[in-house]
Amino acid sequence: MAKALIGYVGGPTSDQLRESARLRRRVADLETEVLRLKIENEGLLRTLAQRVDEVDELLEPVAH
Template identity: 60%
Template sequence: MWRISMAKALVGFIGGPTPAELQQTATLRRRVADLEAEVGRLKTENDGLLQALRERVESVNASDLMEPVAH
């Protein structure tokens, strides 16, 4: 318990984070949020592409495999 009090005392003595550190923390948090949103967007896009591929594969039948592919 005394360690927590000592840590709080040290932070108080040092003065805590500087305005520049607070700004950097805010910037990093925004960046993390932006990256999380991008991951979500890419996951949604990937899920859509996988579904389209599944539908395409399901629509293929044996006769489609016998026809030559047009270039």
């Protein structure tokens, strides 16, 4: 009986397999994009910190 039920229920259809593969590719693409944006954001934060330091150095003589 169990074999009959498993045979009846079957596995995923070819459409389901294609959709699953498409979704896995999309998730991988999005993970890559998130990593790229994190790296870009870190670079922007470093640049901002450098510019803030430069402005602070320019303002130091005025503060004294």
